[in-house]
Amino acid sequence: MANEAVKYVWEGAIPLQIHLHKSDVASHPAPPPALVLAPRIGYLPLLIPHIKPYFKDSLPPGEDSIWFDYKGVPLKWYIPTGVLFDLLCAEPERPWNLTIHFRGYPSNILIPCEGEDFVKWNFVNSLKEAQYIINGNCKNVMNMSQSDQEDLWTSVMNGDLDAYTKLSPKLKMATIEDDFSRKASLSSPQSRQGATEMDVAGQVKTARVPVRLYVRSINQDFENLEDVPEIDTWDDISYLNRPFEFLREEGKCFTLRNAIESLLPEFIGDKAQTSGEERSKDDDTEEADGLLREMGEIKLARIQGIEMKLEIPFSWVVNNLMNPEFYLHISVLVKAPQR
Amino acid sequence: MNSGREVIDGRLTVEGFSVAARAFADKWKTHNQSLPPWSWVPLINRTLLLSNQEEGYLSLENILILSSLEESTEDESLNVATECSEKEEPVDHTILVQNQENEAHYYDFHIVYSASYKVPVLYFRGYCSGGQPLSLDVIKKDLPSCSVSLLLQSKWTFITQEEHPYLNRPWFKLHPCGTEDWIKLLSQSSISAGCQMPVELYLVSWFSVVGQVVGLRIPLEMLN
Numbered sequence A: 001m002a003n004e005a006v007k008y009v010w011e012g013a014i015p016l017q018i019h020l021h022k023s024d025v026a027s028h029p030a031p032p033p034a035l036v037l038a039p040r041i042g043y044l045p046l047l048i049p050h051i052k053p054y055f056k057d058s059l060p061p062g063e064d065s066i067w068f069d070y071k072g073v074p075l076k077w078y079i080p081t082g083v084l085f086d087l088l089c090a091e092p093e094r095p096w097n098l099t100i101h102f103r104g105y106p107s108n109i110l111i112p113c114e115g116e117d118f119v120k121w122n123f124v125n126s127l128k129e130a131q132y133i134i135n136g137n138c139k140n141v142m143n144m145s146q147s148d149q150e151d152l153w154t155s156v157m158n159g160d161l162d163a164y165t166k167l168s169p170k171l172k173m174a175t176i177e178d179d180f181s182r183k184a185s186l187s188s189p190q191s192r193q194g195a196t197e198m199d200v201a202g203q204v205k206t207a208r209v210p211v212r213l214y215v216r217s218i219n220q221d222f223e224n225l226e227d228v229p230e231i232d233t234w235d236d237i238s239y240l241n242r243p244f245e246f247l248r249e250e251g252k253c254f255t256l257r258n259a260i261e262s263l264l265p266e267f268i269g270d271k272a273q274t275s276g277e278e279r280s281k282d283d284d285t286e287e288a289d290g291l292l293r294e295m296g297e298i299k300l301a302r303i304q305g306i307e308m309k310l311e312i313p314f315s316w317v318v319n320n321l322m323n324p325e326f327y328l329h330i331s332v333l334v335k336a337p338q339r
Numbered sequence B: 001m002n003s004g005r006e007v008i009d010g011r012l013t014v015e016g017f018s019v020a021a022r023a024f025a026d027k028w029k030t031h032n033q034s035l036p037p038w039s040w041v042p043l044i045n046r047t048l049l050l051s052n053q054e055e056g057y058l059s060l061e062n063i064l065i066l067s068s069l070e071e072s073t074e075d076e077s078l079n080v081a082t083e084c085s086e087k088e089e090p091v092d093h094t095i096l097v098q099n100q101e102n103e104a105h106y107y108d109f110h111i112v113y114s115a116s117y118k119v120p121v122l123y124f125r126g127y128c129s130g131g132q133p134l135s136l137d138v139i140k141k142d143l144p145s146c147s148v149s150l151l152l153q154s155k156w157t158f159i160t161q162e163e164h165p166y167l168n169r170p171w172f173k174l175h176p177c178g179t180e181d182w183i184k185l186l187s188q189s190s191i192s193a194g195c196q197m198p199v200e201l202y203l204v205s206w207f208s209v210v211g212q213v214v215g216l217r218i219p220l221e222m223l224n
Helices: A004-011 A044-058 A081-088 A116-135 A139-143 A146-157 A161-171 A179-187 A193-201 A256-263 A285-294 A314-321 B014-031 B136-142 B145-153 B179-192 B199-213
Strands: A013-020 A034-039 A067-070 A096-101 A206-209 A211-218 A237-241 A244-247 A297-303 A328-335 B039-042 B056-065 B105-114 B119-128 B159-163 B170-174
Touching: A004 A161, A004 A314, A013 A044, A013 A081, A034 A044, A034 A081, A044 A116, A081 A211, A081 A297, A081 A328, A116 A139, A116 A146, A116 A206, A139 A161, A146 A161, A211 A256, A244 A256, A256 A297, A256 A314, A314 A328, B014 B039, B014 B056, B014 B105, B014 B119, B014 B199, B105 B136, B119 B136, B119 B179, B119 B199, B145 B199, B179 B199
Parallel strands: A013 A096, A211 A328
Antiparallel strands: A013 A034, A067 A096, A206 A244, A211 A237, A297 A328, B039 B056, B056 B105, B105 B119, B119 B170, B159 B170
């Protein structure tokens, strides 16, 4: 479905200002920062061929092992660049100031990345996992010819949506739809042939959607995003890689809020745990407010840089805002429940 | 509606995993006394998000391995020594020859449930006594030779280095794609014997295969 929204996602980019870490500076004066436009759906190591020329004359002798940090936090290169930005910058910083290192890879924290192959296989493994979630098996990815897999990856690397759109049907990913999107697509003038096939084949009652949730939990309420404290380490972020599951039911439409709350049932929403005290239904409004304060609350959900209205139908979000490996990455800022 | 007590299509629900894990840990403790017991780590200790007491993973840590200079052809188990002082004498195959580097390698093993693949996944890491992580090249020398040749054939799809789902650190993982297929084969043999594989035996059956990749054998009694 190469529509407006998908094009918007593929064209999304983040201006980066990359500073060479001072311990890697062997020239005088120190080189100025490099300015690079990073595709949101891409990965930081893919930018290295564009960045290295700026700094190569300043580097000390030795072999490169390249990594990036933001305010001292080493960046996980296997997370799409746009997701890193949405998650680590509560108040978006433009350009985004990152530091590049050519030595001293923190291999106790980051898995190694020794070239484009590593990034490609991370992508392919995520794609397999997503296909497993959606289709129930990953045989289509496994059976793809070597050259098709290469071409698919190249289309992602180059941000070439046209090439990607020609290749992705070979993956035969089942469509993700609930009653809302099914009715929407039936009423549209051109019903895709794929949808009809899936309707017959997709008798699956329970549908699963690949989701990666990155959750930042803050203890106090805040007025502005710039008041949100900075992240010191990845331990400040909770990562959940688990699919959203739902039953295809007549008349049922899931919102983004429903999806997020179902992935974090103990943390926010109706089922959130409150203190051990009993709450009776006859409580007056003051008590009820107290209850609300005790539950966690979604303050912000960002997908592809967009601050989402939580009432948007989830199927629309998935179909339009997912990454090329078919995962929906959601950065969430939550006010922690008061326990 | 699957109550979680059944193994369907070789896969487990998250509730089934909790049941299977506890059963596995109990049997291990009873039948496999040459090794320390597995412990259950509730996820609530690892992430803020889940206060459900039922979710967690199994952990077996600080296993000391000294690889032998000669590979024994019949017994491909890792030469494992126990750290703790046990009253029992160690079994024969744990008598050790020191490895070429003359250093001790320690291993941690975690069995974590994958919500995506609906099967357990084995994560492991190796380190030396100073705590420095071991690279895959070094670990390969500790693995049984059949695993090593499989590794060489498929660099990216057999053992991969990935971030631990809950610990923010690099671990090695046995790729789960395909697990359900061979578990189904194992269940079919019990189906032809007239019974469905009970969920309590899932991890035992699973580990009887997976454990061999990393050289951890389980005694046959555990399969009963």
